Amino acid sequence: MFVWDVLGKRTADDDWVVVGGVKAPDDPEMALLLARESFFRHKEGVRFAVRRRGSEELVVDEEPAELLGGVTDRSYRRQEAYAGVGAKLKRATREFAARGLTINRVRPPQPGSRSPR
Numbered sequence: 001m002f003v004w005d006v007l008g009k010r011t012a013d014d015d016w017v018v019v020g021g022v023k024a025p026d027d028p029e030m031a032l033l034l035a036r037e038s039f040f041r042h043k044e045g046v047r048f049a050v051r052r053r054g055s056e057e058l059v060v061d062e063e064p065a066e067l068l069g070g071v072t073d074r075s076y077r078r079q080e081a082y083a084g085v086g087a088k089l090k091r092a093t094r095e096f097a098a099r100g101l102t103i104n105r106v107r108p109p110q111p112g113s114r115s116p117r
Helices: 028-039 085-098
Strands: 002-009 017-024 047-052
Touching (some): 017 028
16 A cells, blocks of 8 residues: 545645545555545545655546535535524514414423423
8 A cells, every 4th residue: 555645726726735645555546536535525625636655746636626526515514504594593483473373382292201390
């Protein structure tokens, strides 16, 4: 197994920056695959490359920037995806109350729950 340095660009105009390393056999394609899955799953950049440690030869991934990190929206996995949820809930509660669609009685006990003392 060899150590491969992983380099990335956050924007197209940035210089290459070392973001980490992976261990892979003497196969640049395998090193690219491991680098993509380890460092660029959540759209952390627009380009990435690997180079075998001690070498100057860069092997650049040719995947388009819009596909880097996948095409499925996985923003729900990060906290910032839920920003504003509390405000939306409060706004919806006010709108339902204005329409007279509120529940203003005590909730019934749930099966298996203990009653309040």
